[in-house]
Amino acid sequence: MGALADGPGAGGIRAADIEVSLGGRxxxxxxxLAAATGQTVGLVGxxxxxxxxxxxxxxxxxxxxxxxxxxxxxxxxxxxxxxxxRRLSVVVQETSPDVPSTVAETVLLGRSPHRSAFQGYTxxxxxxxxxxxxxxxxxHLADRMFATLSGGEKQRVLIARALAQQADHLLLDxxxxxxxxxxxxxxxxxxxxxxxxxxxxxHDLNLAARYCDRLVLLDGGxxxxxxxxxxxxxxxxxxxxxxxRVRVVDDGAARQLVFxxxxx
Amino acid sequence: xxxxxxxxxxxxxxxxAADDLGRTRRARRALTWIAVLSAVLVTSxxxxxxxxxxxxxxxxxxxxxxxxxxGWPQRVSxxxxxxxxxxxxRAPRVLTAVFxxxxxxxxxxxxxxxVRNALAEPYLTGVxxxxxxxxxxxxxxxxxLGSSAWGLSGSAFVGGVAATxxxxxxxxxxxxxxxxxxxxxxxxVSYALSAVTSFLIFASDSVxxxxxxLFWLLGSLTxxxxxxxxxxxxxxxxxxxxxxxxxxxxxxxxxxxxxxxxLGVRPTRLRAQVFVVVAVCVGAVVxxxxxxxxxxxxxxxxxxxxxxxxxxxxxxxxxxLGAGFLVWADVAARTVFAPREIPLGVVTALxxxxxxxxxxxxxxxxxxxx
Numbered sequence: 001m002g003a004l005a006d007g008p009g010a011g012g013i014r015a016a017d018i019e020v021s022l023g024g025r026x027x028x029x030x031x032x033l034a035a036a037t038g039q040t041v042g043l044v045g046x047x048x049x050x051x052x053x054x055x056x057x058x059x060x061x062x063x064x065x066x067x068x069x070x071x072x073x074x075x076x077x078x079x080x081x082x083x084x085x086r087r088l089s090v091v092v093q094e095t096s097p098d099v100p101s102t103v104a105e106t107v108l109l110g111r112s113p114h115r116s117a118f119q120g121y122t123x124x125x126x127x128x129x130x131x132x133x134x135x136x137x138x139x140h141l142a143d144r145m146f147a148t149l150s151g152g153e154k155q156r157v158l159i160a161r162a163l164a165q166q167a168d169h170l171l172l173d174x175x176x177x178x179x180x181x182x183x184x185x186x187x188x189x190x191x192x193x194x195x196x197x198x199x200x201x202x203h204d205l206n207l208a209a210r211y212c213d214r215l216v217l218l219d220g221g222x223x224x225x226x227x228x229x230x231x232x233x234x235x236x237x238x239x240x241x242x243x244x245r246v247r248v249v250d251d252g253a254a255r256q257l258v259f260x261x262x263x264x
Numbered sequence: 265x266x267x268x269x270x271x272x273x274x275x276x277x278x279x280x281a282a283d284d285l286g287r288t289r290r291a292r293r294a295l296t297w298i299a300v301l302s303a304v305l306v307t308s309x310x311x312x313x314x315x316x317x318x319x320x321x322x323x324x325x326x327x328x329x330x331x332x333x334x335g336w337p338q339r340v341s342x343x344x345x346x347x348x349x350x351x352x353x354r355a356p357r358v359l360t361a362v363f364x365x366x367x368x369x370x371x372x373x374x375x376x377x378x379v380r381n382a383l384a385e386p387y388l389t390g391v392x393x394x395x396x397x398x399x400x401x402x403x404x405x406x407x408x409l410g411s412s413a414w415g416l417s418g419s420a421f422v423g424g425v426a427a428t429x430x431x432x433x434x435x436x437x438x439x440x441x442x443x444x445x446x447x448x449x450x451x452x453v454s455y456a457l458s459a460v461t462s463f464l465i466f467a468s469d470s471v472x473x474x475x476x477x478l479f480w481l482l483g484s485l486t487x488x489x490x491x492x493x494x495x496x497x498x499x500x501x502x503x504x505x506x507x508x509x510x511x512x513x514x515x516x517x518x519x520x521x522x523x524x525x526x527l528g529v530r531p532t533r534l535r536a537q538v539f540v541v542v543a544v545c546v547g548a549v550v551x552x553x554x555x556x557x558x559x560x561x562x563x564x565x566x567x568x569x570x571x572x573x574x575x576x577x578x579x580x581x582x583x584x585l586g587a588g589f590l591v592w593a594d595v596a597a598r599t600v601f602a603p604r605e606i607p608l609g610v611v612t613a614l615x616x617x618x619x620x621x622x623x624x625x626x627x628x629x630x631x632x633x634x
Contacts, residue, residue: 061525085528094520101573104285105515112512113528120576123284130283142285165527 011037011072012197013058013088013169018067020053027053028064029221033199035214037072040191040198042212044205044232046242049218051201055173058199059090071169085113089165091158091172103149103157104142107133110164125164132163135190137183151178159187163194170198176207205257209233217241233257294577297570301584308588309362312595313354317602320350329355352490360488360496360552361594362587365559367500367549369586370579371542372560373567374507377518377575378538379443385561386546388450389539390427392555393457395547398423399554400461400477404468410476413487417495417551424547427453432539441532442521446539482607483556485594492552499548504583506541510534511575518573556609558616559586565623589615 013035020028028050035041043051056062058069060076069076071087079087089110110132111125133139136156141149146157155178162170172191176184184204188211191198202208208215209229217225217232219241225232232238235246238257245260310329314322324342328350331337340347371386379388387393402409402419409415434449435441461481465474507514513534516524521531546560567582593611600606 056522059526061522081525081530082528085526088526090522090526092520092522092526094523100568101515101518104290105573106519108285109512109516109519109523109527112516115512117509117512121287123282123287126285126287127282130285133285134283139283 010034012039013041013069013071013171013199015054015058015069016067018054018057018069019065020050020057020062021065022053022062027221028057031067031218031221031223033058033216033223033226035197035199037197038195039213040200040211042208042215042229043199043201043218044203044208044215045218045224050221051218052173053221054218055171055199055201059088059171060084082113085165085167087167088169088171089162089167090170091155091162091175093173093177100145100147102142103133103138103144103146104129106146106157107142107161107164110161110166113165128166129160129164132160133157135163136160137186152180152183155179156183156187159190168196170194170196172198172200174201174203176202176204205233205238209255209257230255290572294571294581297581298584301581301588305362305584305588305591308591309358312358312361312591313350315595316349316354316598318345318349320346320354325350356490356493357485357488357594358591360485360493361590363493363496363500364485364549364553364556365563365586365588365590366583367496367503367545367586368556368560368590369563369567369582370500370504370507371546372586373564373575373578373582374514374538374542375560376564377514378535378542379447380518380520381443381447382565383561384447385557386542387454387555387557387560388447389543389546390431390450390453390457391424391543391546392550393454393461394427394430395420395424395550396481396555397427397457397461397464399480400464403476403480404464404470404473410473413489413492416480416487417492420554421547421551424550425543427457428539428543428547432536432543436536439532441535441539443535446535479607480554481609483554483609483612484597484605484607485553486605488552496548496552499545503541503545504579507538508576508579510538511579514538514575515573518575554607554609556590556612558612558620559590562616562619562623563589566619569623 015031015033018028018031019026031050031054033041033054043054045051053062057064076084107129108121108125111121111129115121115125130139130142133142136159138153138156138160141153141157146154149157155175159175170191175187175191179187184207188207191200192211200212212229214227215229215232216223217237224241225237235248238246243262245262247258247260249256249258310322310325314320314325324346327337328342328347331340332351368386375386375388376382376384398419398421399416402416404410409419431449431453434453435446465477468474513524513529516527516529517531517534524531563586564578564582567578567585571577571581590612593615594608596611597606597608
């Protein structure tokens with residue numbers, strides 16, 4: 001699967017030769033990414049390496065100076081906003097708004113790309129939203145105000161909204177942020193179990209190695225290494241990028257990376 | 265809470281009831297609010313026509329309205345004075361209050377969603393400061409414009425639209441229209457124009473003119489006639505339809521630009537469209553009533569507390585609440601110190617400020633839980 005060519009006609013989420021500059025500074029330089037249909041691809045790298053910028057390019061929040069992003073072979077630049085929203089759902093971090101809305105309303109918004117302007121949400125929309133909330137273990141929060149939730153609860157609700165959107169491509173920016181260990185694993189196994197093509201920005205390399213089919217390691221706006229986790233998560237690749245010592249511990253059940261500061 | 269509207273008892277017995285996420289409960293709640301508020305508004309409007317320095321009995325009010333609109337009752341059983349007070353003077357004034365209140369409320373709802381700020385109000389578009397400058401210029405320096413209702417309204421409208429265009433131009437630099445820049449541009453233009461208005465008052469020698477400007481600045485419905493009604497009615501109705509059309513996009517936009525984008529909304533384009541519609545509507549409203557404060561700020565919050573954050577429900581509830589509120593505020597303005605009238609803006613501020621205080625306290629109480 002990973003050996004397949006990254007041609008523009010291929011399925012899944014693909015980006016090729018992406019160049020982005022913000023405020024005159026080149027943030028992404030000749031970056032490529034390929035998530036074949038059904039694959040979960042992890043986007044890893046140190047702070048400021050361009051992970052979020054690449055993700056924003058994928059959902060067309062940023063227009064690249066050069067390069068092409070495609071969903072199942074269709075360039076995203078050519079899609080209408082509604083069409084893109086029906087095919088690609090995104091979980092991003094945003095500060096809570098002043099304007100109050102409940103958890104149920106927040107999740108229902110995921111159905112909005114499927115409804116025309118004057119059409120109300122249907123009974124089916126409500127059932128989809130309810131089952132999305134159940135799937136992330138947040139059904140009991142439905143009548144709470146979104147702004148009053150804890151960080152982890154908010155994250156799960158946002159993932160529920162993405163599920164309710166029923167797009168077959170999914171982008172997540174740090175979905176395990178604010179989550180305790182149990183929910184970190186639950187959220188990522190949930191993402192895997194959906195079978196949708198997903199690109200996930202992750203800080204935690206062990207989580208990334210465990211739940212992703214492939215990893216893309218960024219550093220300074222360039223792809224340093226890409227491939228299956230066993231190929232990327234090795235001391236020889238990670239040590240120069242992160243500037244720490246890396247040891248691999250294999251206890252038979254899982255391969256864990258242990259980090260230690262470099263002796264000066 | 266897992267029961268639905270249940271199509272047939274047999275079906276629900278066989279399969280577990282679907283989880284409708286409280287859909288029926290919330291829809292019923294919104295419909296109840298709309299029905300009750302509509303009834304209250306109709307009753308309030310009739311009472312407002314009846315009340316005043318010269319009271320007209322409520323039964324007579326209904327008959328006068330029936331006689332003039334649907335031609336029933338045909339036989340006139342009331343005095344000419346009653347007819348003229350109820351139909352010629354008060355009815356257009358009360359209807360103007362209805363549409364001005366509704367317009368300011370729905371524009372407040374839209375603007376708060378647009379800039380994602382609970383303290384935003386329609387006048388953030390710069391329209392009221394511009395209208396004030398326009399009206400002041402007409403009242404102080406042009407006898408022909410200042411003395412006719414149409415001239416005054418026209419000058420106010422032109423001033424308001426010009427100021428809005430200025431705010432828009434400042435905020436839009438670079439092709440993007442962010443909420444923060446919109447707020448800063450609105451505040452800046454408002455301060456600058458109120459300085460211009462003050463300077464115009466200072467520069468003119470007319471004491472009467474200055475008094476007239478002051479009265480206009482505080483808002484009043486004394487100029488409301490049947491002939492001045494169509495413009496605000498059309499503006500408010502069209503605005504309501506447009507905002508309802510954008511309701512779900514406003515839901516998305518009020519969460520954030522990135523979120524809106526991932527839900528198929530173009531944030532900058534929507535913000536520009538809503539901004540223009542709101543500015544024209546508020547311009548039309550301010551032109552007949554003056555810059556009446558607090559309605560557009562307070563009513564949206566009350567409406568959201570009643571029916572939640574979904575704009576499809578907030579908009580009609582806010583419109584009805586704003587209309588009812590302004591009808592009673594105008595009754596107070598006419599009757600409390602009768603035969604003298606107090607400016608409407610004074611009444612809305614006196615009632616609105618404590619209301620806002622309560623809302624702010626509750627709002628922070630709720631936010632502190634997290």
